[in-house]
Amino acid sequence: MxxxxxxxxxxxxxxxxxxxxxxxxxxxxxxxxxxxxxxxxxxxxxxxxxxxxxxxxxxxxxxxxxxxxxxxxxxxxxxxxxxxxxxxxxxxxxxxxxxxxxxxxxxxxxxxxxxxxxxxxxxxxxxxxxxxxxxxxxxxxxxxxxxxxxxxxxxxxxxxxxxxxARSPPVRCTTVTCRSSPTTPRVARCAMPSPSSARCTGGAPTGPTRSTAPG
CATH class of the missing domain: 1.10.287 (Helix Hairpins)
Incomplete structure (x- = not known):
């Protein structure tokens, strides 16, 4: 070993x-x-x-x-x-x-x-x-x-x-598509919580959420 x-x-x-x-x-x-x-x-x-x-x-x-x-x-x-x-x-x-x-x-x-x-x-x-x-x-x-x-x-x-x-926990970003934002349908939110806690302000999500690392 x-x-x-x-x-x-x-x-x-x-x-x-x-x-x-x-x-x-x-x-x-x-x-x-x-x-x-x-x-x-x-x-x-x-x-x-x-x-x-x-x-x-x-x-x-x-x-x-x-x-x-x-x-x-x-x-x-x-x-x-x-x-x-x-x-x-x-x-x-x-x-x-x-x-x-x-x-x-x-x-x-x-x-x-x-x-x-x-x-x-x-x-x-x-x-x-x-x-x-x-x-x-x-x-x-x-x-x-x-x-x-x-x-x-x-x-x-x-x-x-x-x-x-630099050893702090990584920040995750969640992309949400909202009906009430036709000009900017994809809203990126960066926060510590998991992607499942993402919310769409101004309307309900129309598509699946996706978690990505900030770039």
Whole structure:
């Protein structure tokens, strides 16, 4: 028996081509998905970066304001409760000044703390997005290399996109004669269905149908 115990080279090549095409389609789908994810990450990074600058400017301004208030209190000699007590005209006035200083200090400190917390949160988000972008770029490069490898394999096996499209099922044409079309009695229709499904528009068939390959 010819070929007994040996694989058919043509069949084996076709099987390798089919497997390679199937893998290539999956790689391309994943490559496109990663590309879209990368675009989304870039857009998110741009938005975060646009917020980071103004927020840092507010933090710096709050820090300067807090430092200026502390320096002014120190220069006026009211930085300690003793100095306040000495300069106060009465115990009630002293308590009022202490309450005012405490309120001012708390307000400045709380505002600065909130701004720094917002800045730290935004910085963390930026760092996470930056790391995600690096991973996505790496994945995109790996998929691109895999895509090139499979395409080279397909080329070595003698396959390409044109040849793949040429393997589609042949189209059949059906010729039908219609009574209502005396000037053009023969109507050619090309479609995938079998000739028995051909229809005559504008009248009933007057003769047998004939299936031919398109020429």
């Amino acid at each position: 010819p070929g007994a115990g040996h694989a058919d080279p043509v069949t084996d090549r076709q099987h390798q081509l089919a497997t390679a095409w199937q893998e290539l389609e999956g790689v391309i789908e994943r490559f496109n998905a990663v590309r879209d994810d990368l675009r989304t990450t870039d857009a998110q990074l741009e938005r975060v970066t646009a917020r980071t600058g103004p927020l840092q400017a507010r933090v710096d301004a709050a820090q300067r304001d807090t430092d200026e208030v502390a320096a002014a209190l120190y220069r006026s000699g009211a930085v300690t409760s003793t100095a306040v007590l000495i300069s106060a005209p009465s115990p009630a006035s002293f308590m009022d000044q202490l309450a005012t200083l405490d309120h001012l200090q708390r307000r400045r400190t709380d505002a600065l703390r909130r701004l720094k917390a917002d800045r730290d949160t935004l910085t963390k988000e930026h760092d996470e997005l930056d790391g995600l972008k690096i991973r996505q770029r790496t994945q995109q490069q790996e998929l691109g290399q895999r895509k090139a490898t499979i395409e080279a394999q397909i080329k070595r096996l003698g396959g390409d996109r044109a040849a793949r499209g």
